[in-house]
Amino acid sequence: MAKQGGVPEDRRLPNYVNDVNTASCVFCPYGAEVKAGDQVYVYDEKTSLARQQRDLLVQVTAVKTFRSNGRVVTLDLKIATEEELAKIADDSEMTVQSLLDHHAGAATYDAKRSPVVVYFKRCDLDGAKS
Numbered sequence: 001m002a003k004q005g006g007v008p009e010d011r012r013l014p015n016y017v018n019d020v021n022t023a024s025c026v027f028c029p030y031g032a033e034v035k036a037g038d039q040v041y042v043y044d045e046k047t048s049l050a051r052q053q054r055d056l057l058v059q060v061t062a063v064k065t066f067r068s069n070g071r072v073v074t075l076d077l078k079i080a081t082e083e084e085l086a087k088i089a090d091d092s093e094m095t096v097q098s099l100l101d102h103h104a105g106a107a108t109y110d111a112k113r114s115p116v117v118v119y120f121k122r123c124d125l126d127g128a129k130s
Contacts, residue, residue: 013028013034014031014032016043016093017091018092018093022091025117025118025119028116031114031116032118036060036062036063038060040058040060041055042120043056056122059121061119064116064119065077065114070100071100073100
């Protein structure tokens with residue numbers, strides 16, 4: 001099993017989060033092969049820490065299908081609020097506009113790999129699985 005930054009690649013979410021200590025979700029523009037209940041690592045890379053990678057074991061609480069039409073985003077077919085979009089964007093190191101722009105027909109959109117938002121919570125380190 002290949003490792004990058006000390007974390008097995010098959011146990012990592014596909015995108016960085018803004019801050020492992022405050023993030024609770026991450027936007028995955030090309031899907032993610034995780035499901036609720038999985039334990040995986042989230043990771044960030046902080047310039048203020050000399051670009052040191054930090055990772056944290058988390059448990060996936062939900063995986064919601066993401067859809068945008070350029071004006072509105074839905075998560076599992078429910079319209080996302082402005083506050084939720086702002087949280088997703090902040091946690092995922094991106095802008096709300098880039099979330100809105102990720103829709104069918106956009107140059108970066110891959111129709112074969114549906115985007116999702118993965119929600120997670122920090123694992124209790126005493127009971128964490130390896």
